[in-house]
Amino acid sequence: MSRSTIAPTPAPDRALVFGRPLRVLAWLSFLAEVIIIGTGGAVRLTGSGLGCTEWPLCTPESLVPLPEQGFHGIVEFGNRTMTGVVGVLALAVLFLTLAAVAGRALVLRAVWFALGGIVAGAVAFAATAAAGLGAFAFSAALLASVVAAAVDSVRRAPRRRDLVVLAWLVLAGVMAQAVVGGLAVLTDLNAFVVGFHYTSSLLLVCVTAAYLERLRAPEGPRERAVPRGVAVLTHVTGLALAATIFFGVLTTGSGPHSGDDDIVRTGFDATVLAHVHSWPGYILLALVVVLLAVAWARSLPTRTWMLVLLLAIGVQIVVGVIQARTGLPELLVGTHMVLAALSAATYTVVVLRLKRPVAG
Numbered sequence: 001m002s003r004s005t006i007a008p009t010p011a012p013d014r015a016l017v018f019g020r021p022l023r024v025l026a027w028l029s030f031l032a033e034v035i036i037i038g039t040g041g042a043v044r045l046t047g048s049g050l051g052c053t054e055w056p057l058c059t060p061e062s063l064v065p066l067p068e069q070g071f072h073g074i075v076e077f078g079n080r081t082m083t084g085v086v087g088v089l090a091l092a093v094l095f096l097t098l099a100a101v102a103g104r105a106l107v108l109r110a111v112w113f114a115l116g117g118i119v120a121g122a123v124a125f126a127a128t129a130a131a132g133l134g135a136f137a138f139s140a141a142l143l144a145s146v147v148a149a150a151v152d153s154v155r156r157a158p159r160r161r162d163l164v165v166l167a168w169l170v171l172a173g174v175m176a177q178a179v180v181g182g183l184a185v186l187t188d189l190n191a192f193v194v195g196f197h198y199t200s201s202l203l204l205v206c207v208t209a210a211y212l213e214r215l216r217a218p219e220g221p222r223e224r225a226v227p228r229g230v231a232v233l234t235h236v237t238g239l240a241l242a243a244t245i246f247f248g249v250l251t252t253g254s255g256p257h258s259g260d261d262d263i264v265r266t267g268f269d270a271t272v273l274a275h276v277h278s279w280p281g282y283i284l285l286a287l288v289v290v291l292l293a294v295a296w297a298r299s300l301p302t303r304t305w306m307l308v309l310l311l312a313i314g315v316q317i318v319v320g321v322i323q324a325r326t327g328l329p330e331l332l333v334g335t336h337m338v339l340a341a342l343s344a345a346t347y348t349v350v351v352l353r354l355k356r357p358v359a360g
Helices: 020-045 067-102 104-131 134-156 161-186 191-215 228-254 270-297 303-325 330-352
Strands: 222-224 355-357
Touching (some): 067 104, 228 270, 303 330
């Protein structure tokens, strides 16, 4: 067999150049996902949830809030504007990721998919506008094109498919989030839709954190870097964290901060839920203390981030107790929401560090 017929061997992972622009934008994307939780919380806590009464327009006649909508309109539209910032950052990270792992060709394919999605969206909009569903039909068609483009990119990426998948997840998630936000407005801030909106935002914070962690890690097979028992207990800790966040979302959804003064919560007893929310929270704290002690005693690679997780959860508990005893002041409730997202992001990094690259 001649040398010319032999397929080229991919260069080692270190030959891939993830330049400073990509790393900076990836961090900005993470920070923007955290910030939008804060701005979304501000919308809810200032009673501005219906500051814009329509979606995607702010009013039936205007994209931006009118003077008569006052402060609430500005707050709500500010959060919508932040969604645009998050989307632009997610798109930039995606294109730079595709360019780094596969070159310009894969970026151009993604652009063609996007153009096709816009055309399909325009057709869907025209077909459903009379029924008042044009915006949702357009968004659905565009999101479908993003999913198709993501599948195509992952299949064609010669390496670092983990980063490609994560970058596409962020972009698709941001788009889906915009639609969920619209549903929240159109359902008059239904507590379950609003709760799902927050939970989805929290998951996007975790995905951007995972991207940052994987960006610094080399490509290739990975092996467990901690004892099996520690890995199992870490995943159990994740269940406790998920339960804490779930009951926290239900508690907030049943509390006084409904997002608009004219909306009154009914259903669950917020006082009872506040106690139920605390139970997995204290279990979570105990599990993290145990894992941290083991990690430091055995010099495990999770020890630093486990310490960060302990600090985040400790502050979270203190804020939660204070807000419960002081009548749920808006600033503390908003802080509690952001801390929950940061805790989940930190836990994501801990989980990813349970494994390490196989020594070559």
